[in-house]
Amino acid sequence: MDKEVYDYMQSRLRQVDxxxxxxxxxxxxxQTRMFGLVGPRGVGKTTMFLQYIKNNxxxxxxxxxxxxxxxxTNHSLIELADEFVKDGGEHLxxxxxxxxxxxxxxxxxxxxTHPDLKIAFTGSSVLDIIKGxxxxxxxxxxxxxxxxxFREFLKMFHNIDVPVYSxxxxxxxxxxxxxxxxxxxxxxxxxQRGYYPFGQDNLFEVELNQVINQTMESxxxxxxxxxxxxxxxxxQLLAVISKSTPFKPVMDKLATLIGVSRNNIADYLLYLxxxxxxxxLRNATGGIRGLGKTEKxxxxxxxxxxxxxxxxxxTGNIRETFFFNQMRVNNNVIVSKIxxxxxxxxxxxxxxxxxxxxxxxxxxxxxxxxxDTEYAYKNILPLWSFGLNY
Numbered sequence: 001m002d003k004e005v006y007d008y009m010q011s012r013l014r015q016v017d018x019x020x021x022x023x024x025x026x027x028x029x030x031q032t033r034m035f036g037l038v039g040p041r042g043v044g045k046t047t048m049f050l051q052y053i054k055n056n057x058x059x060x061x062x063x064x065x066x067x068x069x070x071x072x073t074n075h076s077l078i079e080l081a082d083e084f085v086k087d088g089g090e091h092l093x094x095x096x097x098x099x100x101x102x103x104x105x106x107x108x109x110x111x112x113t114h115p116d117l118k119i120a121f122t123g124s125s126v127l128d129i130i131k132g133x134x135x136x137x138x139x140x141x142x143x144x145x146x147x148x149x150f151r152e153f154l155k156m157f158h159n160i161d162v163p164v165y166s167x168x169x170x171x172x173x174x175x176x177x178x179x180x181x182x183x184x185x186x187x188x189x190x191x192q193r194g195y196y197p198f199g200q201d202n203l204f205e206v207e208l209n210q211v212i213n214q215t216m217e218s219x220x221x222x223x224x225x226x227x228x229x230x231x232x233x234x235x236q237l238l239a240v241i242s243k244s245t246p247f248k249p250v251m252d253k254l255a256t257l258i259g260v261s262r263n264n265i266a267d268y269l270l271y272l273x274x275x276x277x278x279x280x281l282r283n284a285t286g287g288i289r290g291l292g293k294t295e296k297x298x299x300x301x302x303x304x305x306x307x308x309x310x311x312x313x314x315t316g317n318i319r320e321t322f323f324f325n326q327m328r329v330n331n332n333v334i335v336s337k338i339x340x341x342x343x344x345x346x347x348x349x350x351x352x353x354x355x356x357x358x359x360x361x362x363x364x365x366x367x368x369x370x371x372d373t374e375y376a377y378k379n380i381l382p383l384w385s386f387g388l389n390y
Contacts, residue, residue, distance in 0.1 A: 150387020
């Protein structure tokens with residue numbers, strides 16, 4: 001095996017802090033023969049792979065490599081796996097697999113040729129990564145990861161330990177942060193720059209804009225087999241959404257605004273959603289995990305709203321974006337017919353200090369969620385508490 005490959009892995013491992021791990025770390029079956037981890041740019045997929053290697057490298061022979069490594073200029077992925085196995089390799093980690101041509105076909109061959117080799121890979125969630133030249137769906141479970149929860153943010157940036165609370169515990173007012181008396185300053189910090197693991201960087205806004213630009217101009221056009229000019233259309237569409245969310249999409253209007261066919265808008269929105277740029281709130285037909293009709297469109301997370309919306313960011317939109325973003329990981333969040341959201345038949349109206357009970361008056365089981373409230377009282381719940389669900 002090329003020494004430079006191992007040296008590169010060791011250099012990356014030295015840079016990794018394994019004191020904090022993401023929510024997905026314990027959900028993954030790391031001993032599965034092959035699995036994929038997908039998600040938007042910047043949410044920590046690479047770091048989590050390196051953390052696992054650092055925590056377990058004494059137990060088995062592991063190798064980490066990026067799919068765009070110079071090694072692949074003169075070698076194939078199959079050759080790498082063959083050499084690694086001959087050297088006693090047991091667990092191969094491939095980062096950003098989508099950057100390697102014919103990745104699907106070669107992974108299938110490696111899987112079939114080396115039954116004792118475990119393979120893990122990260123990839124883009126812009127398109128369904130299990131669909132390629134060869135079908136990996138029967139061989140590799142795919143995990144999808146999103147950005148930090150408010151709970152993870154408290155641990156990662158402030159070293160405040162908070163347990164995960166179920167939705168039932170949150171509704172009962174049991175979600176608390178024991179080490180702090182006033183959670184609202186932390187919530188305000190989170191919604192501006194706490195969703196991404198690089199949120200504390202001095203150049204956070206610059207880095208997030210780079211993530212946005214790379215996603216719009218490179219990722220989506222590349223994986224959807226579109227040209228660069230189409231990437232500009234995605235940026236236009238995102239700009240329109242950022243200044244008017246949440247809104248009920250009118251396909252004809254959106255098509256006219258960005259100068260594309262109405263028939264393309266639904267696909268464009270789906271690409272933006274999978275890339276972690278927007279979130280579509282659907283009706284009860286299928287929910288966020290199904291094929292329900294899109295009723296409202298939000299930016300994916302509140303950090304995007306602040307960076308893209310700038311001074312035009314609307315407080316009401318930020319509140320709803322936070323709730324939807326934080327609750328959709330573990331729950332099927334759909335649009336409510338009488339209020340903002342519905343989860344498992346429970347109605348939620350999200351607002352500020354003056355929000356009353358009118359919107360949920362006819363709900364069998366309804367709650368008012370306020371962003372300026374520190375503690376729960378009867379059916380009034382603090383918005384920040386919904387960020388402790390994962």
